Amino acid sequence: MKLRVVHRTSYCYREPATTSHHEARLTPRQSEGQRTVTFDLEITPAPASRRSRLDYFGNRVTYFGMTEPHHRLDVVATSLVEMAPVPLPEFSDTEPWEEVARLLREDHRRDVLQATQMRLDSPLVPRGGELAEYARPCFAPGRPTLEGVHELMSRIHHDFSYDAAATEVGTPVLSVLRDRRGVCQDFAHVMIGCLRSLGLAARYVSGYLRTRPPEGRPRLVGADASHAWLSVWLPALGWVDFDPTNDLCPGQEHVTLAVRRDFGDVTPLRGVILGGSAQSLEVS
Numbered sequence: 001m002k003l004r005v006v007h008r009t010s011y012c013y014r015e016p017a018t019t020s021h022h023e024a025r026l027t028p029r030q031s032e033g034q035r036t037v038t039f040d041l042e043i044t045p046a047p048a049s050r051r052s053r054l055d056y057f058g059n060r061v062t063y064f065g066m067t068e069p070h071h072r073l074d075v076v077a078t079s080l081v082e083m084a085p086v087p088l089p090e091f092s093d094t095e096p097w098e099e100v101a102r103l104l105r106e107d108h109r110r111d112v113l114q115a116t117q118m119r120l121d122s123p124l125v126p127r128g129g130e131l132a133e134y135a136r137p138c139f140a141p142g143r144p145t146l147e148g149v150h151e152l153m154s155r156i157h158h159d160f161s162y163d164a165a166a167t168e169v170g171t172p173v174l175s176v177l178r179d180r181r182g183v184c185q186d187f188a189h190v191m192i193g194c195l196r197s198l199g200l201a202a203r204y205v206s207g208y209l210r211t212r213p214p215e216g217r218p219r220l221v222g223a224d225a226s227h228a229w230l231s232v233w234l235p236a237l238g239w240v241d242f243d244p245t246n247d248l249c250p251g252q253e254h255v256t257l258a259v260r261r262d263f264g265d266v267t268p269l270r271g272v273i274l275g276g277s278a279q280s281l282e283v284s
Contacts (some may be wrong), residue, residue: 001084001252002037005208007077007226008284009269013276014071020104022271025258026077027052028207033086036254044074048273057194059258059266075269081084083252091146100145101199101232103235113234118201125173125189125204127197134177135194149195149232149242150249156191157247169263183226185263191244191262192230203259205241206266210253226268226283229254240249 007026028036043050047064055061066073104116121127138151139224159180166181173193176186188204194204209227229250239259241250258266273279 002080002082003210003253003255005077005079005081005255007079007208007268009075010282011073012026012282013071013273014279015275015277016071017066017073017273017276018069019274020066020070020271020276022064022066022269024062024064024075024077024269025055025059025208025266026075026204026268027062027257028079028081029059029139029256029258033084033252035082037048037082038080039079039271042074042076042078044072045070055260057260057265059257059260062151067129069275071117079255080253083255085252088249089146089240091150092144094144094234095236097145097148097198097200098143100234104199104201104233112235115201118203118233118261119196120197121138121196122265123263124170124262125196127193127208128174129197130174130177131190131193132197139198145200145232146240149240152191152194153242153244154247155168156187158243160187160190162245174282186246187244188228188230189262191242191284195230195232202230203233204238204262204266205229205231205256205259206263206268207257209243209246209254215264227254228259228263231259236276243266247271 009205026041027039030036041062043064048067052060052062103112104119135152138155139148161181163181166182167176167183167186173189176182176190192202192204205226229241231239231241233239243250260266
């Protein structure tokens with residue numbers, strides 16, 4: 001299956017922005033179940049400089065700089081992505097969660113060390129006793145890791161309410177845990193914090209989710225938004241994705257943009273601007 005994604009971001013400035021420098025993480029990743037067929041990043045006005053690189057976690061980053069005064073900046077990323085089914089493992093056949101946690105503590109092989117960094121605190125997802133306590137009922141002694149992860153995903157989905165007005169980007173993860181309200185970013189952060197607090201490795205995933213309109217009604221342009229979920233690491237399988245917002249394991253309708261420690265690492269577009277005064281932002 002092929003999916004076409006158009007991601008538009010527009011900044012409008014009250015006064016001219018004289019200089020600005022930006023980073024965009026808008027190029028879909030390549031993986032076993034996902035291949036980027038074409039990608040185009042259109043920037044208006046045309047930047048004075050532009051270059052691309054891979055960051056530490058293997059995400060494609062495009063840097064661009066503006067040196068002429070401008071009242072508006074438009075960034076349009078258009079991707080054609082080919083999605084292929086990736087079979088899910090049998091959750092009951094995976095290693096006991098305590099064994100995975102022990103391996104992450106004690107094994108110093110390169111692939112394990114790369115996963116180990118995802119079991120540590122990150123700026124938006126610190127580990128803590130409250131998070132471990134919330135997750136503990138899903139992880140009885142000796143339980144297969146992915147069985148526990150799947151139950152934790154379902155528990156968050158049923159315990160928490162989706163409320164776009166309840167949180168902001170910097171809302172602490174413990175506040176979300178106590179209030180039981182938030183958006184996909186918050187649900188992913190809570191679940192990542194729970195898993196890390198038990199000694200498991202979990203990473204944040206940003207991307208898109210294809211949504212379907214009600215039967216008989218057209219899809220609204222701009223109605224879809226960026227999405228967030230997470231993946232957990234096992235030695236025999238690598239990274240396995242889970243979406244607590246929708247209580248499912250992502251498949252062909254989840255398009256991955258970037259993976260890192262938490263949302264702060266994978267903002268689709270960020271920048272430093274000189275001038276501009278007040279600004280308005282539109283994203284679709």
